Amino acid sequence: MASLISCCASADTFKVSLLFEIMELRHIRYFIAVAEELNFTRAAARVGIGQPPLSRQIRDLEEETGTPLFLRLPHGVQLTEAGMAFLPEARALLAQEERAKKAAQLAALGEMGSLRVGSTGSAAFHPRMAATVRRFTKMHPGVDLQLREEPTARLLRMLEDGEVDVIFVRPGKTPPPKGVQMVELDKEPMLLVLPYGFATHEEVSRGLPLKAIAREPLILFPHSDGPGFHKEILSACRKAGFTPVPGQEAPQMTSLAVLVAAGLGVSLVPASLAQIQVPGVIYAPIGKGPAPVSRLCVAVREGRVTPAMQNFLTLLSPAA
Template sequence: MELRHIRYFLAVASEMNFTRAAQKLCIAQPPLSRQIQELEEELGVKLFERRPHALRLTEEGMIFKEYATQVINLVNKSTEDIRERNHGLQGTLYLASVEGHAPRLYAQWIAAFHKKNPHVQYSLWNGNSDDVVHRVMNGLCDLAIIIEPHNAEGVESLPVYQEPWVAMIPASNPLSQNPSPTIRACELLPYELFIPSRTSRLEEISKWFGPDAKPIVRGRIAHLLSAYELTRLGVGITIYPASAGDIANLTDVCIKEIVEPSNTASYILIWNKYRQLSHVAEEFLNFIKEQ
């Protein structure tokens, strides 16, 4: 199997049409079809389900697409790493993060770093902690920001920020009428809650209510905008780091810091300790450590 076979497959998987994929690759359709057929024979599975007027990935094809994408990303990243070591800081920094305050941290760091290194490019990816850690461990990003606690093995970490946890409450909820800027965790018990999506986060937040209490968790949310919209429409109360207030229209929701117990969302920068960081990633990490 050669890299061109993988690139051909990804082009067809993207276009879901052999003619368009061939045009994109600047090759004729018959050779492309033969290359895909040879790839299927080598793997011993069908990657595409072919119909008269439709093409779709088989289950094996979807799995292979995920791995093929990782392979091409790693090849592209490795190529950039080699080039930048010979020509200075002009590669791409691959960064990932959870939501909350993490994007703001990246923005501040990049703005300052860019002044000294104007030729560096940036690829930023956002998701929940599990997805972010997966990208770090599989070499798909150089550095990432997550919130503790985490169960990722094989990473180095650097504390970078802390902020309190808050309750985002619909304006229609009676709790929003209390002028106090804080709220006790026990006051949230009668209400349906939305929390960040990690399992470890559910375990952590459940402890706030005591050993015998059972909070009503209506859903787990990976993206802050989804949490805000559900809260704004009165579906439930969202528990999130304090930076949730950055996007909130405070006529629709009320933000209160959770106390009793008082808890802190601790952001950490992580990287894979078993992989050599690219030159530009090393320089960026050193820059952050100096801040």
């Protein structure tokens, strides 16, 4: 292994700058053994080589440094000032090597590094995603998990560009882009988001037909952010025999209930978003007849699964 080392002794006693363009770590290990044993015979036994080869290795190291590191005595050795200055740096180098090895091993096991997870605003409310993120951070604390919230269309582009590693999206029936592997995690029923008083408690309990909102402005978020989601809802409305009245666009799915509470119309959301409680709003199941569903999918780039990603995806398995 090639290394570059700079070592400076105290200005009051000895100043030396040691620059090595090629430094083999075994030289460092041999030097430390001799420095700690202060005897070539014991040091040779400790590192598992003969005394003559060890002496040659130390002389090679001294030639590289350009200065003696040991004083040879009749019954052992003694560190020179250069050797004493070199010793703590040599120990630090070996410690860094061990840390580098450990980091590589942990990264290979998916226990170090980073994991960039993207999610739509609605997917973040799904218990499957929330539980997976919670378990992963607890089981793999050495991985820096970074969460990013964006619309589905934007997340798919980010995944293709390598800006995120794993994404949770609601693509409707839209097939994934080329090079993206997508797996369906859940298919949620969609609920009607209605202003309080739109229907009686009994009607809500039985479930309302989708056609009940035929004359109400339908609030959705921009088509460009989730074309598959739009397509699913509009297709269900057409099957129910009506074309919805266009309503105001919401900046994101989690804002739909707020706009409904403001009296701007009605909307539909995946069932998991019913946990967003907004005064003046009720969530009603869709009764008999056509009803849209919302697919929750996880997606990665094909052939780009790192060990950390694999650990995360494993936790998504129903058996995990």
